[in-house]
Amino acid sequence: MTGFFKSVREDIAAVFESDPAARSYFEVLFCYPGLHAVWAHHLSRWLWLHGMRFLARFTSQLARFCTGIEIHPGAEIGRRLFIDHGMGVVIGETSIVGDDVTLYQGVTLGGTGKEKGKRHPTLGNNIAVGTGAKLLGNIAIGDNCRIGANSVVLRNVPPNSTVVGVPGHIVLHEGKRVVITDPKDIRDPLSDVIIKLAGEMHELREKFQQHSHEALGAEPDLSIDEEKEKAAPKIVPEELFIEDYQI
Numbered sequence: 001m002t003g004f005f006k007s008v009r010e011d012i013a014a015v016f017e018s019d020p021a022a023r024s025y026f027e028v029l030f031c032y033p034g035l036h037a038v039w040a041h042h043l044s045r046w047l048w049l050h051g052m053r054f055l056a057r058f059t060s061q062l063a064r065f066c067t068g069i070e071i072h073p074g075a076e077i078g079r080r081l082f083i084d085h086g087m088g089v090v091i092g093e094t095s096i097v098g099d100d101v102t103l104y105q106g107v108t109l110g111g112t113g114k115e116k117g118k119r120h121p122t123l124g125n126n127i128a129v130g131t132g133a134k135l136l137g138n139i140a141i142g143d144n145c146r147i148g149a150n151s152v153v154l155r156n157v158p159p160n161s162t163v164v165g166v167p168g169h170i171v172l173h174e175g176k177r178v179v180i181t182d183p184k185d186i187r188d189p190l191s192d193v194i195i196k197l198a199g200e201m202h203e204l205r206e207k208f209q210q211h212s213h214e215a216l217g218a219e220p221d222l223s224i225d226e227e228k229e230k231a232a233p234k235i236v237p238e239e240l241f242i243e244d245y246q247i
C-alpha cells in the first residue's frame with residue numbers, strides 16, 4: 001500500500017513536470033483521467049497476477065468507461081506513465097511500457113492481428129508518443145524516442161530516434177537528421193510504384209533523346225518550360241495505375 005501511495009505522489013509530480021497546464025495538486029488529483037486509468041491499472045494488474053482474471057478485466061473495463069483509456073490488466077506499465085488527455089488510448093495485453101513515458105490521446109499499443117503470444121509493443125524509458133500514433137506488433141521502441149502524431153510504427157526503433165509518418169520512418173537519430181535518398185527506406189507500399197515509374201520515365205527520356213538525335217541530328221532541349229507545363233493536360237494518377245494494378 002505504501003508503494004501505491006509513493007507511486008501516486010510520483011505520478012502527480014510527473015504531471016507537474018510534463019504539463020504546463022497543471023496548476024494545483026487537487027486539479028491534478030481529480031481532473032487527469034490518465035492518472036485515474038493508471039491507478040485503476042495497478043488494481044486490475046494485481047487482480048490479474050493473483051488469478052482473478054475476470055475481476056481484473058472488469059476493473060479495466062470500468063476504468064475505460066470512466067476515462068476512455070483501455071489498459072489491459074496483462075500490460076506491464078513502468079513508473080510515472082503520463083497519459084495526457086487520454087481519450088481513445090489502448091494498451092494491449094502483452095505491451096511493456098518503461099519508465100517516464102508520455103502517451104497522448106488516441107495512441108494505440110496494439111497487435112497487427114497476425115501474431116500470437118507477445119504481440120504488442122515494448123517501449124523503453126523516456127519516450128513520448130504523439131497523439132493518434134499507432135504502434136503495432138511485437139516491436140521494440142528504444143529509450144528516449146519520440147513518435148510523431150498520427151504515425152503508424154510497424155518496425156523496431158533504435159534509441160534516441162524520432163519517427164514520423166505512415167508507415168513510420170526515422171527522421172532524427174542521435175540528434176542528427178536522417179535523410180532518406182531511397183524511397184524503399186520509407187517502406188511505403190507505394191514506394192515500389194514510384195521507383196517503377198521513375199525507372200520507366202528515365203527509360204522513355206533516354207529513348208526519346210536517342211530518337212530525336214537520330215531524326216534531327218541534334219540534342220533536343222528537355223528543360224522544363226513552366227508555361228507549357230501549366231498548359232499541359234492534367235494526368236489523373238489513377239489512370240497510370242489501371243493497367244499494372246487493375247484498380
Ligand SMILES: CC(C)(COP(=O)(O)OP(=O)(O)OC[C@H]1O[C@@H](n2cnc3c(N)ncnc32)[C@H](O)[C@@H]1OP(=O)(O)O)[C@@H](O)C(=O)NCCC(=O)NCCS
Nearest residue numbers: 104129130131146147148149150151162163164165171172
Ligand atoms: C514528431 C515530433 C516529436 C517531432 O518534433 P521535432 O523533433 O521538433 O522535429 P521537427 O518538428 O523538426 O520535424 C522533423 C521533420 O518531421 C516532420 N514531422 C514532424 N512531425 C510530424 C508528424 N507528426 N507527421 C509527419 N511528419 C512530421 C516535420 O515536418 C519535419 O520534416 P522536414 O524537416 O522535412 O520539414 C513532433 O512533430 C510531434 O509530432 N509531436 C507530437 C506532439 C503531440 O502529439 N501533441 C499533442 C498535444 S495534445
